[in-house]
Amino acid sequence: MLERGLPRTMTSAKTSCSVCGEELEAHLEAWCNACGLPYHLNQRTDLPGKDCGQVWINEEFLALEFACNTCLNPPKPELDGALDDVLDIQEASSAVGVSERDLQMAADDGRVRHRKTASGVYLFQRGDVIEFAQGRK
Numbered sequence: 001m002l003e004r005g006l007p008r009t010m011t012s013a014k015t016s017c018s019v020c021g022e023e024l025e026a027h028l029e030a031w032c033n034a035c036g037l038p039y040h041l042n043q044r045t046d047l048p049g050k051d052c053g054q055v056w057i058n059e060e061f062l063a064l065e066f067a068c069n070t071c072l073n074p075p076k077p078e079l080d081g082a083l084d085d086v087l088d089i090q091e092a093s094s095a096v097g098v099s100e101r102d103l104q105m106a107a108d109d110g111r112v113r114h115r116k117t118a119s120g121v122y123l124f125q126r127g128d129v130i131e132f133a134q135g136r137k
Contacts, residue, residue, distance in 0.1 A: 019052035019069050030055065032068040039068035087129065089122040096133035106132060 015024045018037035028049045030041035042049030053068040089107075093100045107114040107122055112132040115123045 017052050020050075025049070030066045032071055033066050034071035035068065037068065039070075041066070085126040087124050087126055089124070092122075092124045092126075092129045095126065096129050098129075098133055098136070103129070103132075 015029065015038050016022060017024055017040045018032070018035070019039050022040070024038055024040060027044050027047055028040045028042055029038055030043070030053060031038050032053060040050045040052040041055060042051055043055075053066065054072065055064055055066050057063070058065045087095060089100050089103055092098075093103050103112065103124075104122060106112045107116075107124075112124065113128040117123065
């Protein structure tokens, strides 16, 4: 992914697209209303060009709105460490094919990282359980 920032360099007065990084020609230049950076938008039907964004009519204000593909489709956040990766002992045992009893014994012996809640529920991170199961094979 391109680093977002000023589209001009110290050595060139040419403007580049904030989405693909390629140089912009005058008939392909548009500025995103969300981030304020330039992007490719072919505004002429008689000349070839690429589109790295969109333009549409805002029905409420009856004005053109411009947006680059980066703002229209922001990158998805990394899911490592997300709540979906936290498993209780039943989910963890079924995810890796290890009995709950064996997993609990491994947790108590310190062979797999875990957290035991005040009510006695064992919690694991998916990656730790997978690593433990692979080490057993």
